[in-house]
Amino acid sequence: MLERVQPYAPTWNVDAGDLRVDILHLVGNVAVSQLSLVVFASLRPAWAGIGIWPTAWPFWAEALLALAIVDLGLYAVHRASHGLGWLWRLHAIHHSSRRVYWVNGHRRHLVHELVEGTPGLLVLFVAGAPSAAYGAAIAIVTLHLLLQHANIDYRLGPLRRVFSVAELHRWHHQRRWQDVQGNYAAVFAIWDQLFGTALRWRGDAPPDVGMDDEPDLPTTYVGQAAWPFTRRSAP
DSSP, X not given: OHHHHSOSOGGGGSOOSOHHHHHHXXXXXXXXXXXXXXXXXXXXXXXXXXXXXXXXXXXXXXXXXXXXXXXXXXXHHHHHHTTOHHHHHHHHHXXXXXXXXXXXXXXXXHHHHHHHHHHHHHHHHHHTOOHHHHHXXXXXXXXXXXXXXXXXXXXXXXXGGTBOOHHHHGGGGBSSGGGOSSOOOSSBTHXXXXXXXXXXXOSOXXXXXXXXXXXXXXXXXXXXXXXXXXXXXXX
8 A cells, every 4th residue: 555655666566467476476485484484393392402592581582583593594695696606596586576566575486485594494493492483583574575675665764774674675676787786684784784785875776677687587487486497697
């Protein structure tokens, strides 16, 4: 509703035949996240981890720590996806969209979704985090990605140095390869600040998004699922 009332780019509200495909990506990737939670919760009773998790903390603090760990893992894999050819071929699906709106925050190849989520999951499991903390973390990430890609004209001011919101992330979806090498953070923009990958553009991102380097990437869900295994492109 807010995308209609206060859009950042009115043209991004026009369905160019991509909504159905993006919804399929959304459903598939949310299912993968939920499956990871089921596996985590099922295996947790068999091994309590190495016992370094702060179990005495209040739940909100445990959830925040779990979120930070998951988010750092997402940042690391996202950054690597812009440097490793095989990861880029998977990640290119996300960059192929010609508009940035709430659904395509989850326009991600299923294999890339698995790879991105694995580091955080493993660290939490080995550390001994409870499944509830992991579940809270993935729920927050899932919802945040919708807001991060929302076609809503809003500003967070100084808080954008803390949270990776739409006004930052839109720069990461520009058409030219050299313009998107930064702003990798999913939830906390602090990772880009710490590791020197924050893009320093001024003003508002132009609404012309997509990929100049891969103009012929398939527009169907099945085509996008198969493309990384048939294409031999590299970043």
